[in-house]
Amino acid sequence: MTTPLPGRARTTTSTDASGDAATTSSGLELHRWRRLDWRFLVPTVGWTRVACGGAVDDELRAALPLLGADLHEASSASDWRALSGSCDVVVLVHPTPDDLRWAVTATRPGGWVYAEVRRATTWTRPRSLLGWHSALRRAGLEDVSAHWHDPDPQNAKQIVPVDVRAAVRHAMLSNRGPRGGLRNTVGRVLLTAGLFPLAVPAGSVLGRRPGGNA
Numbered sequence: 001m002t003t004p005l006p007g008r009a010r011t012t013t014s015t016d017a018s019g020d021a022a023t024t025s026s027g028l029e030l031h032r033w034r035r036l037d038w039r040f041l042v043p044t045v046g047w048t049r050v051a052c053g054g055a056v057d058d059e060l061r062a063a064l065p066l067l068g069a070d071l072h073e074a075s076s077a078s079d080w081r082a083l084s085g086s087c088d089v090v091v092l093v094h095p096t097p098d099d100l101r102w103a104v105t106a107t108r109p110g111g112w113v114y115a116e117v118r119r120a121t122t123w124t125r126p127r128s129l130l131g132w133h134s135a136l137r138r139a140g141l142e143d144v145s146a147h148w149h150d151p152d153p154q155n156a157k158q159i160v161p162v163d164v165r166a167a168v169r170h171a172m173l174s175n176r177g178p179r180g181g182l183r184n185t186v187g188r189v190l191l192t193a194g195l196f197p198l199a200v201p202a203g204s205v206l207g208r209r210p211g212g213n214a
Contacts, residue, residue, distance in 0.1 A: 110212025
């Protein structure tokens, strides 16, 4: 690839075009894999059938085929019923409580439900990562865990388990901004009180349906 001379239009050759296309394609695939970084949170050996639901974004929709699984996007009750008890993993994006209930029924015994959630600014419930953690437990899921995706699941630079205090402290220290001192002070207080998940703006919750093999 040549460097364009000042004041002259650059002439693109076929080699330039193919190289740029390859670079663009490689970068796009890497971005899609990064949208799936959460897959390392799911301790399963089976990705045979994966379903997704809720407010599924285009980036996730484009990335999921990289898992090499039989994929299904459920957008209605009949879609979920057709998947009953057959999915190794169900992925939810900004779900409603109804989405969660359907996802649990679609998951096979031993399978996993992974949900990306945000802290609500309305009175909608659940309103926080802590609330969604409780919701998964009430839905009958086991081995429930919660993670902070910084800054959000779509562009996460780090994924932090909120029940590991040392990991949360390290993440807060490495994420100082113009108001980082205030945020870190508040965060430390909430962490000490066991309420840090209440302040997490965006994260995920994960739970396993009882029975079968994880």
